[in-house]
Amino acid sequence: MIPKIVNLYKRIDIHWVVTPVLILASAFVTNAIIMLLCHYNPLEAYEAAVSGAFGNSRKFGETLVKSTPFLMAGLSVAMAFRCGIWNIGAEGQFLIGALVATWFGTKLAPFFPETPWIAVPVCLGIATLAGGIWGLIPAVLKVARGVNEVISTIMLNYVAIHLVGMMIDGGPLQEASQRGPQSDRIAEWVFLPRLFPPHRIHLGIVIAVLLAIILTFILFRTAFGYQLRAVGEGPAAAEAAGISIMHNTLRVFFISGALAGLGGAIELTALTRRLYLNFSPGYGYTAIAVALLAKLNPLVTVAAALLFGALTTGSYSMQRTVGISDKVTFVMQATILLFVIGYGSIQFFRKRASSHSPTE
Amino acid sequence: MFEDILSATIRGATPLLLAALGEVISQRAGVLNIGIEGMMLIGAFFGMVGSFYTAEFVMFAPWFGLIVAGLSGLVAAALFALFAIRLRGDQVIIGTAMTLLALGLTEVIYQRLFGVTGIAQGVPAFQQLEIPLLSEIPIFGRALFSHNILVFIAFLLVPCVYFFLYHTQQGLRIRACGEHPKAIATVGASVLRLRTMCLLFAGGMAGIAGGYLSLADVPYFTPGMTVGRGFIALAIVIFGKWHPVKACGAALLFGLGSALDARFQALGWGIPYQVWLMLPYVLCLAVLAGFVGRAEAPFALGRPYGESE
Numbered sequence: 001m002i003p004k005i006v007n008l009y010k011r012i013d014i015h016w017v018v019t020p021v022l023i024l025a026s027a028f029v030t031n032a033i034i035m036l037l038c039h040y041n042p043l044e045a046y047e048a049a050v051s052g053a054f055g056n057s058r059k060f061g062e063t064l065v066k067s068t069p070f071l072m073a074g075l076s077v078a079m080a081f082r083c084g085i086w087n088i089g090a091e092g093q094f095l096i097g098a099l100v101a102t103w104f105g106t107k108l109a110p111f112f113p114e115t116p117w118i119a120v121p122v123c124l125g126i127a128t129l130a131g132g133i134w135g136l137i138p139a140v141l142k143v144a145r146g147v148n149e150v151i152s153t154i155m156l157n158y159v160a161i162h163l164v165g166m167m168i169d170g171g172p173l174q175e176a177s178q179r180g181p182q183s184d185r186i187a188e189w190v191f192l193p194r195l196f197p198p199h200r201i202h203l204g205i206v207i208a209v210l211l212a213i214i215l216t217f218i219l220f221r222t223a224f225g226y227q228l229r230a231v232g233e234g235p236a237a238a239e240a241a242g243i244s245i246m247h248n249t250l251r252v253f254f255i256s257g258a259l260a261g262l263g264g265a266i267e268l269t270a271l272t273r274r275l276y277l278n279f280s281p282g283y284g285y286t287a288i289a290v291a292l293l294a295k296l297n298p299l300v301t302v303a304a305a306l307l308f309g310a311l312t313t314g315s316y317s318m319q320r321t322v323g324i325s326d327k328v329t330f331v332m333q334a335t336i337l338l339f340v341i342g343y344g345s346i347q348f349f350r351k352r353a354s355s356h357s358p359t360e
Numbered sequence: 361m362f363e364d365i366l367s368a369t370i371r372g373a374t375p376l377l378l379a380a381l382g383e384v385i386s387q388r389a390g391v392l393n394i395g396i397e398g399m400m401l402i403g404a405f406f407g408m409v410g411s412f413y414t415a416e417f418v419m420f421a422p423w424f425g426l427i428v429a430g431l432s433g434l435v436a437a438a439l440f441a442l443f444a445i446r447l448r449g450d451q452v453i454i455g456t457a458m459t460l461l462a463l464g465l466t467e468v469i470y471q472r473l474f475g476v477t478g479i480a481q482g483v484p485a486f487q488q489l490e491i492p493l494l495s496e497i498p499i500f501g502r503a504l505f506s507h508n509i510l511v512f513i514a515f516l517l518v519p520c521v522y523f524f525l526y527h528t529q530q531g532l533r534i535r536a537c538g539e540h541p542k543a544i545a546t547v548g549a550s551v552l553r554l555r556t557m558c559l560l561f562a563g564g565m566a567g568i569a570g571g572y573l574s575l576a577d578v579p580y581f582t583p584g585m586t587v588g589r590g591f592i593a594l595a596i597v598i599f600g601k602w603h604p605v606k607a608c609g610a611a612l613l614f615g616l617g618s619a620l621d622a623r624f625q626a627l628g629w630g631i632p633y634q635v636w637l638m639l640p641y642v643l644c645l646a647v648l649a650g651f652v653g654r655a656e657a658p659f660a661l662g663r664p665y666g667e668s669e
Contacts, residue, residue, distance in 0.1 A: 038469060155644050156645070158638070159642060162638040285456055327467035330460045332464070334458070337456065342443070
């Protein structure tokens with residue numbers, strides 16, 4: 001009995017719990033100091049945040065809703081980073097998914113029978129595919145021309161942002177009345193169902209959590225997952241063992257883009273139901289903090305995304321109660337990222353840094 | 361019309377050029393500073409604040425604002441250096457954190473100081489300067505020589521940075537630091553100190569570029585007012601192949617793009633104006649892919665360096 005518990009304890013690895021708690025505690029303290037310097041009462045603010053995020057079932061439901069894009073984009077980032085690919089492009093891939101879903105929902109939907117059982121899966125499917133293909137652009141540039149994916153994905157984010165602008169601001173997807181820079185509402189049979197109306201909790205949350213479980217299985221229990229992690233932890237050794245870095249780069253970029261694209265499509269078909277400028281308030285960048293806080297583990301990403309969803313709904317409540325701008329969430333996200341680097345994850349990056357062989 | 365476009369091109373290119381000159385230096389030393397967008401935003405905000413609180417001294421306020429802008433960029437870069445160079449964290453992640461931090465912090469403080477609607481509209485700003493005689497040259501005189509002083513400073517800095525980088529010992533060391541840091545360590549110089557200095561310079565320049573936006577381009581600050589200009593500066597550095605003079609050319613090209621964008625929008629030509637907005641990023645990708653001449657990044661770019669190695 002006792003040895004069993006000790007074994008279990010060893011398997012869980014204390015760092016998995018301690019480091020994130022340390023990171024979060026430090027980030028909350030730092031933010032409290034910033035609030036004090038700005039003459040806001042941090043205790044009052046945090047209290048408002050907690051009650052705003054978890055106060056009652058409706059508020060908690062809203063937190064779940066806000067967590068979904070963080071989870072989808074976070075999974076996208078986690079898969080890419082696991083393979084040693086610095087995909088900063090989740091933002092663009094998310095937008096492309098939403099754009100294609102809008103195109104389907106406003107232009108193609110009339111050709112489909114008016115039932116969500118056919119239209120919704122097709123819509124999410126092509127948006128996922130589109131996100132994956134958008135993700136393949138930096139992948140091809142990397143394997144064929146040696147282009148650093150950090151720069152190419154940042155640039156492609158802006159291409160995607162302006163592509164969305166082109167389509168809905170004076171382009172073919174702008175609303176029929178041409179009043180504002182937004183699309184028409186998608187057809188009703190493309191709405192991703194909400195589970196408990198009038199709450200906004202929708203099927204997308206279930207899809208995202210299921211995906212997190214599937215990805216965890218793929219990553220830790222399949223040959224493909226093993227290859228992917230091997231490339232991420234030591235490309236030279238992986239290649240020597242006969243694992244093709246090129247194939248894994250292409251595959252992982254496709255998967256990463258597809259996840260983000262699906263995230264965009266879910267957000268669009270379940271919540272906003274139309275596309276507008278600034279559709280994403282930087283989900284793709286925040287996702288980097290989500291994934292790193294979860295140590296790039298898809299299952300832990302669920303918890304990290306929930307936390308970031310709570311920060312978002314909490315920040316609205318802080319704004320109402322103590323008057324601090326809700327953009328304070330960005331400060332929180334940034335401090336979390338900096339403490340991720342400052343604390344335990346340093347070892348992770350040291351390992352990565354030394355694996356950048358000069359032959360790369 | 362021509363005069364207008366030329367003048368708008370130069371005005372649009374200036375903040376991009378200021379930020380890009382700093383970024384050229386930091387990337388040549390091996391530090392990939394993608395927090396440049398955030399540093400610009402911080403500069404824009406604190407520059408405006410500096411000018412707002414010294415507004416009684418109208419002549420002096422914009423200068424004070426500009427100094428504050430530069431210093432705030434410098435502080436942001438120091439934070440970056442602490443994590444990227446001292447702790448050897450990943451530069452991409454720190455850069456992302458920097459940009460998020462700037463987005464949040466500037467808006468939180470702005471709302472605290474000036475409220476949601478913003479009472480800091482119209483702080484003292486840099487005035488148009490007419491260079492005597494030169495600005496009277498017909499056709500292009502006014503377009504080239506009638507700007508605020510920061511425009512002239514930015515373009516005069518181009519040969520300075522070029523000379524520094526290619527014709528001084530420090531410049532040589534910086535370039536070596538980005539290609540083969542070990543060599544620098546062997547001759548007894550500190551890679552870490554050199555990189556920190558370059559990063560601080562980049563931060564200061566990004567701050568000043570931000571200050572240009574809120575003290576010369578327009579006399580006020582709006583949250584998120586850099587709208588991706590930092591990333592365009594990043595594209596310029598690559599499109600300009602990490603060379604200050606070529607970067608200046610790239611900045612002018614993208615300045616022209618933004619000048620034309622406004623006019624095409626008014627003319628209602630067939631091309632959607634977003635095509636012009638996309639252009640810098642697409643061109644940057646084309647250069648990286650080697651479709652428009654091959655660009656070689658500094659070899660050690662983005663890699664943390666340990667003194668023990």
